[in-house]
Amino acid sequence: MEIQFPSPLLSAAAVFFSTLIFLAIKSKLKTRKSTRNLPPGPWKLPLLGNMHNLMAGLAPHRMLANLSAKFGPVMHLKLGELSVAVISSPEAAKQVMKTHDINFASRSSIIVAEIISYGCTSITFSPYGDYWRQLRKITTLEVLSAKRVQSFRSLREQVFGDLARRFAATEGSPINFSEDFNSATYALISRASLGDGAKEQEALLPMLKELAELSAGFDVADVFPSIRLFHVVSRLKRRVMALHKEVDRILEDVIHQHRVAKSGKSDDQSKHEDLLDVLLKFQGDDLDFSLTTDNIKSVLVDMLAGGSETSSTTVEWAMAEMLRNPRILKKAQEEVRQVFDGIGYVDETHIPELKYLKLIVKETLRMHPSLPLLLPRKCGETCEVDGYEIPAEAKVIVNGWAINRDPRYWKNANTFEPERFLENQVDFRGSNFEYIPFGAGRRICPGMSFGLANVELPLALFLYHFDWKLAGGMKPEDMDMEYGVGVSARRRTDLSVVAIIKRPLPV
Numbered sequence: 001m002e003i004q005f006p007s008p009l010l011s012a013a014a015v016f017f018s019t020l021i022f023l024a025i026k027s028k029l030k031t032r033k034s035t036r037n038l039p040p041g042p043w044k045l046p047l048l049g050n051m052h053n054l055m056a057g058l059a060p061h062r063m064l065a066n067l068s069a070k071f072g073p074v075m076h077l078k079l080g081e082l083s084v085a086v087i088s089s090p091e092a093a094k095q096v097m098k099t100h101d102i103n104f105a106s107r108s109s110i111i112v113a114e115i116i117s118y119g120c121t122s123i124t125f126s127p128y129g130d131y132w133r134q135l136r137k138i139t140t141l142e143v144l145s146a147k148r149v150q151s152f153r154s155l156r157e158q159v160f161g162d163l164a165r166r167f168a169a170t171e172g173s174p175i176n177f178s179e180d181f182n183s184a185t186y187a188l189i190s191r192a193s194l195g196d197g198a199k200e201q202e203a204l205l206p207m208l209k210e211l212a213e214l215s216a217g218f219d220v221a222d223v224f225p226s227i228r229l230f231h232v233v234s235r236l237k238r239r240v241m242a243l244h245k246e247v248d249r250i251l252e253d254v255i256h257q258h259r260v261a262k263s264g265k266s267d268d269q270s271k272h273e274d275l276l277d278v279l280l281k282f283q284g285d286d287l288d289f290s291l292t293t294d295n296i297k298s299v300l301v302d303m304l305a306g307g308s309e310t311s312s313t314t315v316e317w318a319m320a321e322m323l324r325n326p327r328i329l330k331k332a333q334e335e336v337r338q339v340f341d342g343i344g345y346v347d348e349t350h351i352p353e354l355k356y357l358k359l360i361v362k363e364t365l366r367m368h369p370s371l372p373l374l375l376p377r378k379c380g381e382t383c384e385v386d387g388y389e390i391p392a393e394a395k396v397i398v399n400g401w402a403i404n405r406d407p408r409y410w411k412n413a414n415t416f417e418p419e420r421f422l423e424n425q426v427d428f429r430g431s432n433f434e435y436i437p438f439g440a441g442r443r444i445c446p447g448m449s450f451g452l453a454n455v456e457l458p459l460a461l462f463l464y465h466f467d468w469k470l471a472g473g474m475k476p477e478d479m480d481m482e483y484g485v486g487v488s489a490r491r492r493t494d495l496s497v498v499a500i501i502k503r504p505l506p507v
């Protein structure tokens with residue numbers, strides 16, 4: 001969550017320029033005694049506010065958790081001109097995402113998000129209202145429904161099966177598990193969303209990755225929205241616009257190919273219906289709610305960006321935690337092998353029998369939620385949380401990572417213990433506010449079932465066919481279990497492992 005200044009010279013100019021403005025308005029403000037009951041927070045520098053507090057080089061959720069430990073579960077920060085409320089307890093999260101859900105149901109946007117979501121028209125970034133409700137309805141009932149998730153079963157088995165075969169082919173040699181698994185998950189989401197035909201799909205991956213990295217920070221124009229100069233000179237904005245242009249060109253091309261295919265032969269029953277096919281059905285003058293082509297592209301970006309990294313980070317952390325805890329790895333392998341030894345391969349229909357694996361996934365999502373700060377909300381009207389005033393328009397960050405480790409709710413909160421969920425029946429569907437890996441309330445993740453399917457199947461496959469070791473003779477206790485500095489929970493160091501075949505893979 002670093003602030004991106006256009007250049008060192010401009011950053012100096014920015015401070016100087018801003019100081020002048022500050023001095024000009026200071027005397028005016030001095031006379032107006034504040035009666036606001038803002039949440040506590042660290043001391044704020046003139047103009048920059050708390051920007052210096054977020055430059056410690058740690059993952060943002062860690063920096064915010066450290067600050068909240070000092071200032072409380074409802075904390076106020078100022079980033080330039082932006083007011084930010086940080087929520088770090090289940091009780092306060094419940095007030096934001098249940099009691100006052102509608103008031104916090106819009107997203108707080110940043111420049112990058114505005115550009116890549118076609119002016120905030122995606123499911124993720126569109127403001128709460130009629131348009132979002134209609135889009136969300138289509139998503140829940142059609143695009144990401146249980147039936148649709150199920151329809152991608154053979155695609156999932158093919159993509160992750162191919163990856164397992166690649167691991168088998170390099171048996172005994174080090175594998176960059178993080179990179180390989182991330183690419184496979186992206187391939188799955190991309191084929192599910194855009195179909196198999198699009199030649200340029202692969203080119204999207206590095207661009208989406210770069211966009212995700214760029215959206216990890218605030219541009220200086222985001223924190224000083226009133227200073228137009230920053231919007232004009234922003235290097236970040238220029239780079240995002242260039243990437244977006246290229247992503248847009250590829251998506252236009254894929255949409256064109258789909259339209260041509262549809263008009264040429266609609267009776268090809270063998271063709272797998274992808275998410276773009278589904279979305280195109282919601283275009284037409286005779287419909288009550290019709291999607292424009294830009295709306296469709298924005299939803300496709302939602303799927304590609306929101307569906308890949310989230311699931312792949314979860315699998316990466318689950319593997320890392322199991323490798324660090326050989327007892328858990330062994331127990332999980334015994335269960336998977338007991339269930340599948342009868343048929344000799346992993347078949348998705350038997351995944352519900354993997355009770356222990358499901359506990360591992362739950363515990364991974366508790367300790368390493370892929371979006372540790374969920375997706376920031378915006379406060380509609382001034383509102384009270386925990387007795388403090390949250391100003392209208394404030395950005396509201398719910399620190400799900402800190403909440404999922406709240407020691408008042410979780411014994412040995414920082415230890416990976418899947419068995420804790422045998423006694424503790426809390427689930428992640430949004431009604432237990434001490435456990436919110438998918439968020440809660442109206443904006444809860446609509447891709448939960450799809451995400452879980454994309455996590456459980458590959459884990460079962462990997463545990464069934466292989467034994468695993470850390471590469472380079474590394475000992476479990478020496479593993480780096482720290483996060484990178486982005487907004488997702490990616491590992492700081494890629495997971496490097498060695499696979500040893502224990503059950504042959506079907507050809």
Ligand code: HEM
Pocket residue numbers: 123124125136144302303304306307308310311314369370371374375436437438439440441442443444445446447448450451452455
């Ligand atoms: C393990 C997998 C996943 C995790 C942990 C996860 C987590 C989240 C979280 C925390 C949010 C924000 C919720 C809130 O603000 O309360 C979210 C929103 C969202 N997720 Fe997921 N997600 C996952 C998989 C997916 C998949 C597979 C897709 C689609 C292919 C997806 C699409 C979305 C969308 C579109 C939103 C925005 C919803 C809205 O604003 O109305 N997610 N997700």
